[in-house]
Amino acid sequence: MATSVASRRLSASERLRRSLNNGRVTAALILLPPALILFTLFVMLPLGESVYYAFFNWNGYGTPTDYVGMENFQRIAGHSVFQKAVTNTLKIVAISLFLQMPLALLLALLIYRKTPTNALFRLIFFVPYILAEVAAGLIWSFVFDGNYGVTASIAQSMGVESFFILADRDWAFVAVMTVIVWKYFGFHMMIYIAALQSVPEDLIEAARIEGAKRHQIVRYVQIPQIKHALVVSAFFAIIGALQVFDIIIPLTNGGPSNQTHTIVTYLYTFGLTRLNIGFGSAVGVILFIAAITVAVFYQRFFMNRSET
Template structure:
């Protein structure tokens, strides 16, 4: 066996290396090098034009003195705390509903998944029309009930909820698909035994579906938290972070510092703060999941 493996490596090794070379080079050039470079830049003051100046931990210390950074950090945590649980709950119920044997079920599944593969630019244009205070669909519906709708995207009170609604709507299809795959992996024998015992659909959902979907729920939760911390396109396209930074989040503020204010060191430090936040929340999720399994 060892001799055959040596012969195979000797014969096909060079070709395997050649075929893998583009991916290896891509990883080093576009992933590893930028990660290392941005980490080093985070300890400098650099505006892309003047020579780089080493400042040590000054950027990291200034971040926590920056009132705008504290505000966008709070906005990011607020966005995550609201969108993640609501999105998971709705997508789970959608997955249960779309697991039924009804006519045109494939059409319904495709319809709910369509926003996931749609361009965020197109999605933003549609939702800007929906949120329009004068002729938007949402305020028109509210008007039918005698409610005077707000200026959703230009009101500091309602802008963030509007961005959250759009983000939840766009991401539902992905989470729904993952949950649907998990549900279809549950053996029908559990539900048949529950039917014999006279269990209602709600009891079957609580005592069979939810417990057996824990690994799937864990995966969806981790991915949703990571995605919510990295939200940018919805904010950038719908509100540009306004009004009064009520919708500005970490990645949006990072983008502004790097590519509008040209404070590359400060932006890089912010990127690593974001990295450590995502890492911390992910490790917490893994620890809690491990304890549940034990």
């Protein structure tokens, strides 16, 4: 027993000596402190301040003194616009998982092979993701403009009355989701293309020899082989949906009648722009808790299982 303990201690000391010799510990000692300092200054401290401010009625000037306890959270819970923002955020999550990702996978299956034509299509489909969110929102706000935009031109050519999509309570958020799918499906497509290119051709060829059809190869060979990419892509889609902001502001600014708000645009509109920093901080705390909960749950029940 004593001998085994001593051997384990020796092996641990031997591992430490080897780590020192190959420079890993030295590199960690040099690189880790700056990263921790930056993370503390720009993540942990602002987060802690947000939690603190969430319990005050504060406009952002001076020192917060009007302590209101849980009043900000109670106001948020009873605010119909916040409930609409949560619903819209969940809709974006759903559209990202059940429309954006399947569309990206379909296109990836069509153009994943390395040919000049496929390379051109990849570029075309990936360009929207490269475009800045604000720029994309401004471009599509012009497209949807009922007076001078593309939709107005189409309506005139068809001899029908122009339709103001972004001013319609029922269709404005449909337009927003259309832009979101257009903007981000190329990102997921590139993830799938990279994964599909790593699938051994021997497996696909063996399936063909066995008489498998194209859809059977996709279902039973390729998709199981890229399961890790699908799991990671879904995680990015969910977290990204929780953070949608830059596209909505230039498109609708949350309108009409607050029908297109997400949680982040709600925070911006009812917290920052109205100088109600305590209220906005409470929304930020709720969003942070939601994001952390999703991340932990997803890591526990999906990513860990995909590794087995």
